[in-house]
Amino acid sequence: MAAPSPDLAGAFPIAAAPPTTARMAAPWRRLGVSFWLPAGWLTLITVIAVLAPVLHMPDPNLQDLANRGGSPGAGHLLGTDGLGRDMLARLVWGARISLTVGYASTLLGMALGTLLGMAAGYVRGRPEAVIVAAMDALLAFPALVLILAITTFVGHDLRIIVGVIGFLGIPAFARVARANTLALAQREFVLAARAMGASEVRILGLEILPNIVAPVLTFGLLAVAVAMLAEGALAFLGLSVPPPNASWGAMIAEGRSDLDTWPQTSLIPAAVFFLTIFALNLAADRLRRAVEVREARL
Amino acid sequence: MRGKVLHLVPVLFVVTCFSFLLTSLLPGDVALVMSGPNATPQSIAALRSQLQLDQPLPVRYADWLGRAVRGDLGTSPRSNVTVVQSIKDRLPISLELLVLAEVIGLLVAVPAGIASAYRAGGVLDQAASGAAFGILAVPGFVVAIVLIYLFAVQLDLVPATGYTPLLTDPLANLRSFFLPALTVGLGEAAAYTRLLRSDMIATLQEDYIAMARAKGLPTWHILTRHALKPSSFTLLTVLGINIGRLMGGALIVETIFALPGVGRLLVESIYARDLVVVQGVVAFVAVAFVLVNFGVDLLYAVLDPRIRHGRAVA
DSSP: OOOOOGGGGGGOTTTOOOOHHHHHSOHHHHHOHHHHHHHHHHHHHHHHHHHGGGSOOOOTTOOOGGGTTOOSOSSSTTOBOTTSOBHHHHHHHHHHHHHHHHHHHHHHHHHHHHHHHHHHHHHOHHHHHHHHHHHHHHHHSOHHHHHHHHHHHHOOOHHHHHHHHHHHHHHHHHHHHHHHHHHHHTSHHHHHHHHTTOOHHHIIIIIIHHHHHHHHHHHHHHHHHHHHHHHHHHHHTTOSSOTTSOOHHHHHHHHHTTTTTOTHHHHHHHHHHHHHHHHHHHHHHHHHHHHHHHHHHO | OHHHHHHHHHHHHHHHHHHHHHHHSSSSOHHHHHHOTTOOHHHHHHHHHHTTTTSOHHHHHHHHHHHHHTTOOOBOTTTOOBHHHHHHHHHHHHHHHHHHHHHHHHHHHHHHHHHHHHTTTSHHHHHHHHHHHHHHTSOHHHHHHHHIIIIIIISOOSOSSOOOOTTTOHHHHHHHHHHHHHHHHHHHHHHHHHHHHHHHHHHTTSHHHHHHHHTTOOHHHIIIIIIHHHHOHHHHHHHHHHHHHHHTOOHHHHHHTTOOSHHHHHHHHHHTTOHHHHHHHHHHHHHHHHHHHHHHHHHHHHHOHHHHHHHHHO
16 A cells, blocks of 8 residues: 655645755746746747748648658758648648637637626625626536538638637636636725725735736646647547648648558648647646645745 | 536527528628529529528528428528438437547546546556546547558558448448547547546545455455446546537547538538538537536436436435
């Protein structure tokens, strides 16, 4: 039978007191390499995606049917896809779409969800009951089905995709914000602010909001991953941005029919997609632990 | 118990309302969209009155809901098959995928979770946790692509896509379900392993486990008889959520592997802009999800004496 080893503490982040040296270390160092490595990857692909128009790359939609499924080489660093288009260029331009959906829809869901969650957790009473019930119903709805149906009938416009995925993210953010607000609203510094005659808006904005930023942002990293997965699934079904525009999901789907001849056309974007989602999950996990440790020290 | 049932009614109402509004509030003329490019004004008008689009929204909703609760979700104007019949035809396939996937998930996760918790922090635990973390970062369609590449293209063991009915040829049926079930099951296994591990680590620190060890009971006996059941409630909850989700078919996986399940039906009707079927299937999927979760909620209270007695005292 296993004696409770020191490692067991890792399963209970709240109880896990950091070693003294780690507590003294600068905050960025405390996060460790398993945060900074994924963070570096995310920064790298974001910068490349932003700079895509000024990087001297082949046209991502230029077909070269004489060079279909070309191997990586001098002209095409990652080879060409089933229509002879440059894989690296398509990956970079695809990153613009995948990352736009990931970041923009998360920002939308985060802004609205946090606002609703804070309102529910602070005002309490009937407004809270209504907000919580609406969020529960929205959570009970199969998200992918909703995204599919709306994008099919309304259009495959990037703004619509961002809007729908962002809208579906609202309940999750509202839950995180509400739970944290509920706990904070009982604290002494909120009581002190109220005693000094601070307005409700001021208390929410200056006392509570700064204290829920960390958990909300941590959850936001996970939400970016979920949003990118949703876009990937849409693209895989051919319901994201219309072709020939590249998104990572669309590239994986396009390469599917060439799996037996040119597996790299599907497997390379799949690997990049995986690395990005993995990086987001890992960074969120490490950040969550760091945030919780700080909470535990209070 | 009564409170839970009372809570169920508004949720079901909102969910059916959503399903209905989803296809009714979309911009554009529904009849025009459904009729397709070759429609005549007469056929559009006929469809419009068939779908009662000339009626006000609340009347249509009341009418639709009234027929839905009596088991009539309408008839597809495209195929002239009732929505209920389509769902009945497709549901067994989605259910078979569900059962096989969950069996794979549990067969992997229960031993892996127990072993990880038993030597938490050990080599096996770190390997299992790392693998689970990695698998959770891979979207289903990527898992599917990789599995097709390995098992169908490289090893040529099973068909990449296609479906053989169970009664026609049970072995071919299982072969056609192998890759889709593995795709869904792997993701479930990763999630379940993490859940079971963390709950079990907590259980293993309880006094009655120390008591069992002091009595000299064999380790495997303590792990499987004393620790497993109280550690499996979170697992059970998530299992219930996943079953509820998979009742509506695995949209992506059924599409990739060309399995004609409920998910595939939904995707096909979306492609064909068959609003009546989309509406009906969405309502079915959403209600099934809510009901399965409700059932699990009840089961949870029945299985866990701590919750049961907590309620009784309160």
